[in-house]
Amino acid sequence: MARIGFVGLGNMGLPMARNLLKAGHQVAGFDLVPAALEAFAAAGGNPAGSAAEAARGAEFVITMLPAGRHVRDAWLGAGGMAAASDSGAVLIDCSTIDVATARDVAAGAGRPMLDAPVSGGTMGAEAGTLTFMVGGPAEAFARAQPILALMGRGIVHCGEAGAGQVAKVCNNMMLAANMIVTAEAFVLAEKLGLSHQALFDVAGKSSGQSWALTSYCPVPGPVPASPANRDYRPGFAAALMLKDLGLSQDAAATAGAETPLGAQALALYRRFVEAGNAEVDFSGIIRMLRGG
Numbered sequence: 001m002a003r004i005g006f007v008g009l010g011n012m013g014l015p016m017a018r019n020l021l022k023a024g025h026q027v028a029g030f031d032l033v034p035a036a037l038e039a040f041a042a043a044g045g046n047p048a049g050s051a052a053e054a055a056r057g058a059e060f061v062i063t064m065l066p067a068g069r070h071v072r073d074a075w076l077g078a079g080g081m082a083a084a085s086d087s088g089a090v091l092i093d094c095s096t097i098d099v100a101t102a103r104d105v106a107a108g109a110g111r112p113m114l115d116a117p118v119s120g121g122t123m124g125a126e127a128g129t130l131t132f133m134v135g136g137p138a139e140a141f142a143r144a145q146p147i148l149a150l151m152g153r154g155i156v157h158c159g160e161a162g163a164g165q166v167a168k169v170c171n172n173m174m175l176a177a178n179m180i181v182t183a184e185a186f187v188l189a190e191k192l193g194l195s196h197q198a199l200f201d202v203a204g205k206s207s208g209q210s211w212a213l214t215s216y217c218p219v220p221g222p223v224p225a226s227p228a229n230r231d232y233r234p235g236f237a238a239a240l241m242l243k244d245l246g247l248s249q250d251a252a253a254t255a256g257a258e259t260p261l262g263a264q265a266l267a268l269y270r271r272f273v274e275a276g277n278a279e280v281d282f283s284g285i286i287r288m289l290r291g292g
Helices: 015-021 035-042 050-053 069-075 101-110 121-127 138-148 163-191 196-203 239-256 262-276 282-290
Strands: 004-008 027-028 062-065 090-095 111-115 130-135 153-159
Touching: 004 015, 015 027, 015 035, 015 090, 015 101, 015 121, 027 035, 027 050, 027 130, 027 163, 027 282, 069 090, 069 101, 090 101, 101 111, 101 163, 101 262, 111 138, 111 163, 121 130, 130 138, 138 153, 153 163, 163 196, 163 239, 163 262, 163 282, 239 262, 262 282
Parallel strands: 004 027, 004 062, 062 090, 090 111, 130 153
Antiparallel strands: 111 130
């Protein structure tokens, strides 16, 4: 049984922490939102009075926070988590943030630190089937792997500090472009009189196949578990996809990489979110592409 600190008990962090509790670990948690702490306590967790308190005495300390500035402040700033943690603790940030901040925080933490952003959304967090893309020292990864395995099914060590964030933004840039063109294909099929099921049956078994189609189909019917069957409730909210696409384009600009489809995906998701769809699942962009 490990002692774990967990800071950031929102839509993703809370179910992740619950899975650690279900496995029998002692988890001290902190969140700025009282309702999140109450839900964590109801699941058997130990609410802490601060981020530093959650980190103190833990063998593994995990954060799941909204953006790079929150991660930097939690670990190195006013949150004081790095200084409060034990020298032998493994620090794990599961937030999706910019690569530069991930590397800076790892360099300043004074402890073995992993950047371990996730893919799989709230459904994956609940089910314990997330994919972790991990950057950081190999020894720390080996120690953390059994803990990550309680929250995810796919755990990939991508390289040194920041490599997990690189993998995440590249993956989600691909996903966004895949979802947009998949939605475009269904809209075109509708206008030409082809049924959703017919397109799914053909593309799902031929060269148009993708995860966006066969696991997260943007129209109701062919994939019962997809958000399209529950009026596009997330899932993975469009605002989060917009954030990740912004990170991908910032990284592309820094690296001098040409990503024209990534840039177009960013423009389309910005338009979708600004039209009032921030909390709609990202597959709901098909509504905008229909003109609705």
